[in-house]
Amino acid sequence: xxxxxxxxxxxxxxxxxxxxxxxxxxxxxxxxxxxxxxxxxxxxxxxxxxxxxxxxxxxxxxxxxxxxxxxxxxxxxxxxxxxxxxxxxxxxxxxxxxxxxxxxxxxxxxxxxx
Amino acid sequence: xxxxxxxxxxxxxxxxxxxxxxxxxxxxxxxxxxxxxxxxxxxxxxxxxxxxxxxxxxxxxxxxxxxxxxxxxxxxxxxxxxxxxxxxxxxxxxxxxxxxxxxxxxxxxxxx
Numbered sequence: 001x002x003x004x005x006x007x008x009x010x011x012x013x014x015x016x017x018x019x020x021x022x023x024x025x026x027x028x029x030x031x032x033x034x035x036x037x038x039x040x041x042x043x044x045x046x047x048x049x050x051x052x053x054x055x056x057x058x059x060x061x062x063x064x065x066x067x068x069x070x071x072x073x074x075x076x077x078x079x080x081x082x083x084x085x086x087x088x089x090x091x092x093x094x095x096x097x098x099x100x101x102x103x104x105x106x107x108x109x110x111x112x113x114x
Numbered sequence: 115x116x117x118x119x120x121x122x123x124x125x126x127x128x129x130x131x132x133x134x135x136x137x138x139x140x141x142x143x144x145x146x147x148x149x150x151x152x153x154x155x156x157x158x159x160x161x162x163x164x165x166x167x168x169x170x171x172x173x174x175x176x177x178x179x180x181x182x183x184x185x186x187x188x189x190x191x192x193x194x195x196x197x198x199x200x201x202x203x204x205x206x207x208x209x210x211x212x213x214x215x216x217x218x219x220x221x222x223x224x225x226x
Contacts, residue, residue: 040123043203101163105157
């Protein structure tokens with residue numbers, strides 16, 4: 001696609017429910033990243049995919065968070081048993097090569113846990 | 115631990131004025147320093163970037179100044195326009211790394 005697409009754009013969920021956030025990267029981009037943006041804070045790295053494997057999951061805050069990527073394309077970030085502190089904008093980015101330059105971000109999913 | 119510290123948190127400038135945002139980093143291995151611009155409801159978009167072999171880079175009204183010895187870099191927005199109203203993030207990375215370390219962001223408001 002022309003850009004990185006994320007869905008849904010907004011999600012309100014009840015505490016304790018599971019949520020799935022989707023990212024469609026730019027076609028041909030082998031590297032994919034998830035970042036979290038809390039209100040008034042910078043972006044926090046969550047996880048990095050190279051192809052379908054995730055060599056760096058170091059930013060996932062707890063075992064309630066998981067992510068997968070299939071077909072070197074779509075990625076899904078799953079948060080189980082959501083908590084209020086999970087409320088944030090979740091941003092996905094992709095790049096042609098796995099370097100800090102060349103990121104293209106999606107518009108994000110705003111998650112609100114009530 | 116925040117590897118990139120950004121200030122101020124917010125600023126207001128009159129149309130035509132200069133906006134200045136400052137960032138400081140700790141990791142001397144960082145050698146790529148981008149600035150991202152984010153409008154409400156949108157993802158961050160790369161605005162301008164610099165590497166430590168130059169002290170300044172200018173693109174249109176946007177200039178990055180880089181001070182390697184002080185481990186600081188700054189973004190100057192000249193002749194600020196209302197359309198520049200956005201949140202600006204500085205970031206840093208090692209050129210052989212995939213991960214960006216971001217500052218906390220600066221919300222710039224340009225008053226007409």
